[in-house]
Amino acid sequence: MAIILDGKKLRDKILDDLKNKVAVLAGTPKLVVISVGDDAASKIYVNNKKKYAEKIGIAAEIVEYPQSVSQEVLLKEIAILNNDPKVTAILVQLPLPEHIDKLEILTAIAPGKDVDGFTPYNSGLLFSGAKPYAYPATPRGILRLLDEYNIELDGKHVVVVGRSNIVGKPLAQMMLNRNATVTVCHSHTKNLADITKTADILVSAAGGKIIEDNMIKSNCVVVDVGIFRDEQGKLRGDVNFETVSKIASHITPVPGGVGPMTIASLMLNIVDLFENSGKS
Numbered sequence: 645m646a647i648i649l650d651g652k653k654l655r656d657k658i659l660d661d662l663k664n665k666v667a668v669l670a671g672t673p674k675l676v677v678i679s680v681g682d683d684a685a686s687k688i689y690v691n692n693k694k695k696y697a698e699k700i701g702i703a704a705e706i707v708e709y710p711q712s713v714s715q716e717v718l719l720k721e722i723a724i725l726n727n728d729p730k731v732t733a734i735l736v737q738l739p740l741p742e743h744i745d746k747l748e749i750l751t752a753i754a755p756g757k758d759v760d761g762f763t764p765y766n767s768g769l770l771f772s773g774a775k776p777y778a779y780p781a782t783p784r785g786i787l788r789l790l791d792e793y794n795i796e797l798d799g800k801h802v803v804v805v806g807r808s809n810i811v812g813k814p815l816a817q818m819m820l821n822r823n824a825t826v827t828v829c830h831s832h833t834k835n836l837a838d839i840t841k842t843a844d845i846l847v848s849a850a851g852g853k854i855i856e857d858n859m860i861k862s863n864c865v866v867v868d869v870g871i872f873r874d875e876q877g878k879l880r881g882d883v884n885f886e887t888v889s890k891i892a893s894h895i896t897p898v899p900g901g902v903g904p905m906t907i908a909s910l911m912l913n914i915v916d917l918f919e920n921s922g923k924s
């Protein structure tokens with residue numbers, strides 16, 4: 645049976661440490677989340693972000709807009725937040741409606757307040773091998789979790805399934821920066837199992853792609869970024885936990901693995917941005 649990579653336990657430890665740190669900061673970090681439309685999953689994520697921020701002494705506000713909001717209104721809101729010295733972290737919850745130009749919206753966020761690290765400026769720094777103001781939260785959380793369990797990345801073959809801007813692409817780059825050999829697979833990849841079977845560390849962030857035990861080599865480390873409700877209403881990920889956990893060396897559960905680490909990393913990012921504010 646694989647060792648469970650316990651994201652919940654590590655999240656709680658990180659949040660405890662952060663709470664102590666925030667209490668002695670010279671000022672209060674403030675997160676503003678822009679939430680558009682009424683996607684049920686997004687609402688849960690956004691409320692969770694606010695709840696955990698407030699738990700550790702960070703001010704948090706959710707600014708809600710209807711699905712029909714215009715590009716101009718969102719850009720104006722971001723400009724106001726960029727210029728508000730009390731606001732130290734800005735997050736635009738994704739996905740945005742189809743009629744919104746997402747890249748233009750993300751580009752408008754001041755890099756020093758870009759808590760997701762999604763602006764082209766910050767992703768450009770990451771892909772240049774430099775330090776961005778913030779690293780995307782899910783990849784940061786995954787690396788932190790692997791480090792906690794002393795899982796070596798140097799020279800390892802990491803296979804990432806999924807090429808999103810939120811997880812797959814930045815994670816691949818962060819793994820490269822840690823000297824892993826990285827393969828990124830996606831919906832057009834042929835013979836996926838032939839590639840996943842060569843992974844020392846397999847990260848599935850494809851959304852619903854089922855990773856079965858015959859797709860991994862034994863003693864592989866398996867990280868499951870997927871989360872959805874099955875027909876029985878049970879939360880599950882991309883990986884068949886029951887079978888894969890029998891042959892993997894380590895595995896993240898769903899829930900309780902990557903999700904809590906994303907929250908912890910977001911909080912770390914908020915504090916990092918606050919500590920760096922005014923330095924540039």
Ligand code: GUN
Nearest residue numbers: 735736737738739760810
């Ligand atoms: N939607 C799904 N994951 C994320 C995330 O990490 N940040 C934002 N802003 N939106 C998301």
